Amino acid sequence: MGRRKALNAVALGKRVLQILDEVKAVDPVLMDVGSISGFADAMIVVTGTSSRHIRSMHDALILSVKEMGIRLMGVEGKESNDWILVDLGDLIVHLMRKEAREFYDLEKFWSNQNRSCKMYFKLTFVSISKFLQLILRN
Numbered sequence: 001m002g003r004r005k006a007l008n009a010v011a012l013g014k015r016v017l018q019i020l021d022e023v024k025a026v027d028p029v030l031m032d033v034g035s036i037s038g039f040a041d042a043m044i045v046v047t048g049t050s051s052r053h054i055r056s057m058h059d060a061l062i063l064s065v066k067e068m069g070i071r072l073m074g075v076e077g078k079e080s081n082d083w084i085l086v087d088l089g090d091l092i093v094h095l096m097r098k099e100a101r102e103f104y105d106l107e108k109f110w111s112n113q114n115r116s117c118k119m120y121f122k123l124t125f126v127s128i129s130k131f132l133q134l135i136l137r138n
Contacts, residue, residue, distance in 0.1 A: 009041035051081035
């Protein structure tokens, strides 16, 4: 997958992070996986505080994506609300409950696939909105 395509996926990822910030997503991570994945250039992992919160993040994301004219490739896991995967083509979004995120540890999995896999954002102590204000100024 080309460098330009990866940049577009990361730009979309930044916008998705803004959307998820509005619905109080917890511990977001945006990863560049283009050099090690055959199906996506970027991946987002966020935690929800409950099944209802996971569902509301999903609903807000789907509504916003449709309004932006982004093609939704698919959604998996809507029935369980413990882990919903939203496929936006070049960007995969994982909405997970804390227990599922800790168990599957996708960040570790993808970072161990290749040492060049770069984590763009690991926001633990800084609120997403403050961090986004900083990066959007640049």
